[in-house]
Amino acid sequence: MPSRTNxxxxxxxxxxxxxxxxxxxxxxxxxxALIVTYTNENQRQITRRIEQxxxxxxxxxxxxxxxxxxxxxxxxxxxxxxxxxxVGYLRSxxxxxxxxxxxxxxxxxxxxDKNHDLYRDTVADLAVIVNRQSGGKVIKRLHACFDHIxxxxxxxxxAFDLDVLDLLLKSDISVTMVGDPRQHIYSTSGGTRNKKxxxxxxxxxxxxxxxxxxxxxxxxxxRSNQQICDFADALFPTLPxxxxxxxxxxxxxGVFIIDRAEVAEYAATYHPQVLRHDKRTNTENLxxxxxxxAKGSTYDRVLIFPASTAIKYYDGKIPLDDFKGxxxxxxxxxxxxxxxxxxx
Numbered sequence: 001m002p003s004r005t006n007x008x009x010x011x012x013x014x015x016x017x018x019x020x021x022x023x024x025x026x027x028x029x030x031x032x033a034l035i036v037t038y039t040n041e042n043q044r045q046i047t048r049r050i051e052q053x054x055x056x057x058x059x060x061x062x063x064x065x066x067x068x069x070x071x072x073x074x075x076x077x078x079x080x081x082x083x084x085x086x087v088g089y090l091r092s093x094x095x096x097x098x099x100x101x102x103x104x105x106x107x108x109x110x111x112x113d114k115n116h117d118l119y120r121d122t123v124a125d126l127a128v129i130v131n132r133q134s135g136g137k138v139i140k141r142l143h144a145c146f147d148h149i150x151x152x153x154x155x156x157x158x159a160f161d162l163d164v165l166d167l168l169l170k171s172d173i174s175v176t177m178v179g180d181p182r183q184h185i186y187s188t189s190g191g192t193r194n195k196k197x198x199x200x201x202x203x204x205x206x207x208x209x210x211x212x213x214x215x216x217x218x219x220x221x222x223r224s225n226q227q228i229c230d231f232a233d234a235l236f237p238t239l240p241x242x243x244x245x246x247x248x249x250x251x252x253x254g255v256f257i258i259d260r261a262e263v264a265e266y267a268a269t270y271h272p273q274v275l276r277h278d279k280r281t282n283t284e285n286l287x288x289x290x291x292x293x294a295k296g297s298t299y300d301r302v303l304i305f306p307a308s309t310a311i312k313y314y315d316g317k318i319p320l321d322d323f324k325g326x327x328x329x330x331x332x333x334x335x336x337x338x339x340x341x342x343x344x
Contacts, residue, residue: 079138092118150177229244256339272339276290277305309325314342
């Protein structure tokens with residue numbers, strides 16, 4: 001029987017999800033902990049937080065890795081010969097390339113390019129197959145190496161990656177997952193498997209596994225003030241409302257919108273962190289950080305150059321049901337403690 005220590009924590013932005021993982025992993029040096037997350041930026045944030053609390057080093061009992069590094073190096077590579085029939089066949093990851101459309105899954109070319117690099121969308125699928133073909137050795141090895149696996153930003157997991165999570169939840173390894181379906185702006189795969197569980201659908205996936213995974217919901221934030229929370233919550237009215245512990249008043253608090261002609265003066269007055277839809281966005285020579293790269297970060301104030309649909313939503317020109325950028329706007333707005341300002 002699987003351990004009853006499997007837990008999924010679904011929590012609002014600023015609820016200290018990542019900090020919870022870091023503190024729990026540090027708390028018991030006798031427990032071998034693996035912390036897995038998708039983006040490179042989040043790996044860096046986790047590493048920094050551990051080092052801050054552990055005297056500038058990563059303790060020996062903690063390993064921090066990316067999702068694809070986990071799948072390739074911890075799951076596939078040790079037992080790849082169960083599928084490739086050749087030790088050392090797998091080289092690395094082909095993150096951008098697409099597998100040939102009409103090749104059969106029984107052929108190695110379905111998973112690997114000519115350089116023996118794995119196509120991104122097939123990595124998790126192959127990890128599941130290698131585990132099955134090796135008689136479960138992948139999960140047995142993970143259990144021998146780690147007592148507890150923590151998965152941050154679980155809302156990024158899609159397609160066959162959810163099948164990997166299933167294997168972990170049914171194993172004897174303790175698994176803790178944290179995330180926020182409202183912040184689903186990245187995906188581990190472009191595959192269509194488990195499509196209905198993307199984004200907010202992750203809650204359905206978790207509820208279907210409530211017999212092997214305890215689900216906790218946290219609705220308190222220590223970052224954004226209540227005005228920002230209320231605006232952000234309105235983007236996802238079917239999810240629980242957020243309560244803020246930030247009661248500081250600065251005189252410029254909440255969510256605002258300005259015209260481009262006001263940007264220079266606004267930036268000089270409030271010194272906000274500039275967030276942009278992507279690197280092609282015109283930020284009036286202020287530079288800025290892509291919204292996705294700001295996940296997990298906190299700023300006093302943010303100045304947001306969003307997609308045009310976000311402005312139309314703010315102005316009431318399109319209804320929420322037709323607004324496809326709610327998750328990205330949610331992430332941008334909830335980076336701020338005091339004020340989040342959009343630019344028309």
